Amino acid sequence: MLEKAIQSWYDKYGQEVKDLAKRLWELSETALEEYESCKLTAKFMEKHGFKVETFNCADSTKPHNTVVATWGSGHPVIGFIGEYDGLPGLGQEVKPYPSPKKGNGQGCGHNLMAPSCGSAAIALKYAMEKEGLQGTIKFFACPAEETVEGKMHMARDGVFDGLDCCMAWHPKYCNLEVRENIQNSLTNMKVEFFGKSAHAASVPFDGRSALDACELMNVGVNYLREHVDPTTRMHYSYISAGEKPNIVPKYAALHYFLRTKDLKYGYEVLERVKKIAQGAALMTETECKITVNVMASGCIQISEFNDFFYEAMKKVPPLTYTEEEMAFATEIFKNVNGREPREGEEVIPTGIKKPTGNHVNAPVSTDAGYLTRLTPTSRLHGWGWVYGTPGHSWGIVSACGHEIGFKAAVHAGMALAQCGFDIAKDPSVIKVWRKNLDEQLAKEGGNIKPIFPERKG
Ligand SMILES: [Zn+2]
Structure with a gap:
């Protein structure tokens, strides 16, 4: 009672x-x-x-x-x-x-x-x-x-x-x-890419697209999915994806959640995702900045x-x-x-x-x-x-x-x-x-x- x-x-x-x-x-x-x-x-x-x-x-x-x-x-x-x-x-x-x-x-x-x-x-x-x-x-x-x-x-x-x-x-x-x-533990992070703007029709070759970098990063992460522990969840959204189609975006940013079975594995997955971001920056000749907002156990x-x-x-x-x-x-x-x-x-x-x-x-x-x-x-x-x-x-x-x-x-x-x-x-x-x-x-x-x-x- x-x-x-x-x-x-x-x-x-x-x-x-x-x-x-x-x-x-x-x-x-x-x-x-x-x-x-x-x-x-x-x-x-x-x-x-x-x-x-x-x-x-x-x-x-x-x-x-x-x-x-x-x-x-x-x-x-x-x-x-x-x-x-x-x-x-x-x-x-x-x-x-x-x-x-x-x-x-x-x-x-x-x-x-x-x-x-x-x-x-x-x-x-x-x-x-x-x-x-x-x-x-x-x-x-x-x-x-x-x-x-x-x-x-x-x-x-x-x-x-x-x-x-x-x-x-x-x-x-x-x-x-x-x-x-x-x-799951959760890594909440922001990934920013910095490129160079240019007229998207007349001189696109002078531009370096930060949006391209975001897209390549997401492709990379989607390929990573198969090679992480199946309990892992990785989701993203766009924080910024450029202004207008006729401007090569000099800035674009992604919001990522990486969820893993524990924090130890979370740090491992974070390192792998960071490499993908760096790879995307390398491919597009942009700069990348990663900010981990929170990493929860x-x-x-x-x-x-x-x-x-x-x-x-x-x-x-x-x-x-x-x-x-x-x-x-x-x-x-x-x-x-x-x-x-x-x-x-x-x-x-x-x-x-x-x-x-x-x-x-x-x-x-x-x-x-x-x-x-x-x-x-x-x-x-x-x-x-x-x-x-x-x-x-x-x-x-x-x-x-x-x-x-x-x-x-x-x-x-x-x-x-x-x-x-x-x-x-x-x-x-x-x-x-x-x-x-x-x-x-x-x-x-x-x-x-x-x-x-x-x-x-
Ligand atoms: Zn609730």
Whole structure:
């Protein structure tokens, strides 16, 4: 059963958690611009007795976008991380069908994360006070997950230092479970070519095309695909591709994402891609400049922590929806999947799933990768989305602005708070997790340094 104090905190303040989720949904501020979201979240934590610090993790001259809220003293130091960034152009009314509105939208449901994980920290504080348990609780509201950088900025500045363990939750169209995959590491880079402009009809022979260099580089990378580990993903877009067809472009630039199974292999692939860029420059007699914006690590899984978290999840009371809420969800389901739900099919998954212990590679990446290498970390996902809804789409924006998402945030918060409480009662469990982490890092040859984003201003 859920710890009584945690339950009674959520009974009393659950509505406040939902209200915050609704406000963050309305704001839907995008990556690094979560100024109002930051203020609201900080106020929520402060009101409930946390010492709160806010700052801009990426650019100190702009308003604050990051919250660090702390309570208690000494060990264990238990961390919770939440997010709040929305996605550009995904504005949508809370309707069970596509009903776009101007502006940004919570296409990944991050508006539920800061309220869920922040409230878990508060409910845990309340329970620890009641039981007279020792320890420190830290909640981090992290900006810019969508651009895979917020936590990298924070880690660069040592914001996560000193944690004994860390937890998180992300909504998803599945039962609540530990996110057990090993997400790819990611190199986010810019490749610029500098050539010489000329009239493209009368004197093309006097020009040296930077655009040609980009195209040759992409051809080269496309040939490289066959000769890298199959878990590798390489994608690019053009940042600049010249101005007009009648001018030989003197400048052109590419934006590259290289995703690899780990950071060690990431450095290897980066070197090979650099050679291709240099080859393209050589062929076109242009100059090339490569800037790595961020190089994010993949994740480490701690099986013992994941299993421990599952035990806490089991104590959470069932997540239920009213008939009216179910009707709304079913309408989304039909519009998203193009069919009626089948007999016994769950329209909104509300169950929990046991960890498998199988840590498979996933091609996607996260800015939390490095954090999982700093401290034992276990992250949940599940609940809050209608089954079959594609990520970053209207159906998620809609569900996350509705009770479907709000209730999920409250219930996931209970799981996080309960896990924190179980840790606080017996902090010796952390030793096993830390040992596991250290062993995995040693096997890789230490904690390979990622490339942190530069701090501007
Ligand atoms: Zn997300």
